[in-house]
Amino acid sequence: MESLLALFSDPAVWAALVALVVMEIVLGIDNLIFISILTNKLPEHQQQKARRVGIGLALFMRLALLSMIAWLVGLTEPVIDLGFQGAPGQYGEPTFETQFSWRDLILIAGGLFLVWKATKEIHHNVDPHPNDDVFDVGRTTMTFGATIAQILVLDLVFSVDSILTAVGMTEHLPVMVIAVVTAVLVMLLAADPMANFIKRNPTVVMLALGFLLMIGAVLIADGFGVHVPKGYIYTAMAFSAGIEGLNIWARRRKAAVETSG
Known part of the structure; x- marks a missing residue:
């Protein structure tokens, strides 16, 4: 307790905490948009429960990753090397990486999943009653378990990005925990209003799906070492x-x- 009091007596720690809370909330918006769109496809009586379960899983995953910081930091070490360099860019450096860490692979897989899911939802919104062909992606109804499984996949991707951001901004574990818990509580409070707003304004759904496409493309680019400023x-x-x-x-x-x- 005395060590915590000593830690939070430092104004620099408070400044880092505020900055990290803001950053975690901003990063959580992507996660929340995805959860809102998915849960709105469920029956009315299951939507709120699914949102709470999804956000609860996001909190659990973030706290679990925080408890394994040393392992998580190691995710940035290369595990795959393709053995060649990308084409040189403007300043002579490769335009993309050919060495991939577990973090890179997770971001690429998550980005591909997000692009696929957003494209599928856009197709369903544009053509809600497709013909019987191989592109029929709107006929099946989402179940509660399938929704939670998809939320879990993206929770993992966003959690890895969130915790690595926290590790990069501060070295104090209590600050990281407070920032992550605060951000997830904000997500929990905003989940129902955001989902209801999206439901009341159908055009917002297409805009949100466009956001998810862009976020997916950015995750893929980040996985290949092309860093787009947030x-x-x-x-x-x-x-x-x-x-x-x-x-x-x-x-x-x-x-x-x-x-x-």
């Missing part, structure tokens, strides 16, 4: 969400005028 990604997402907010506002104003008229 600020660019979230700025683009915020701008798109702002435009969609104006569209929703305009539609509501128009509907109110037509009703009053």
Whole structure:
């Protein structure tokens, strides 16, 4: 207890905690969008339970990974070497990596899964009653177990990214734990409002699926060593969400005028 009091008496620790909480919440938005879209496909009485289970699994996974920090840091060590260099870029360095760590492989697999899932959902939204062909991806109904399994896969990907971010920002385990728990609690509080908002505004679903496609592509690029600054990604997402907010506002104003008229 005395060591914790001494730790949190340092203003630099508080600054790191605030920065890490903000970063973890921002990273958690991706996870929350995916959970909201998936759980909205379940029967009404199962949706809230599925969201809570999914977010609870995210918390469990993050805390489990925090308890294995030494092992997790080792995930950045190369385990596969293809034995050749990528084409040289502008400054003479390879444009992509040919040595892959477990973290890289997890990000690539998670990104591919996210791209596949978002593409499948976009297809289902564009053509909700497809013909009987090999591209019929909208006919089966999601079960509770299948939904949780898919959430679990993406929880793992986002958890690895989240914890490696925490390790890179601070060396104090209590700070990491507080930041992760705080971020997941925010996700838990925001889960139902976000899911309900997406359900009430169908056009937001397509925008969110576009976000997931972009996030999946960024995860794949990151796995290949092409690092896209997160600020660019979230700025683009915020701008798109702002435009969609104006569209929703305009539609509501128009509907109110037509009703009053």
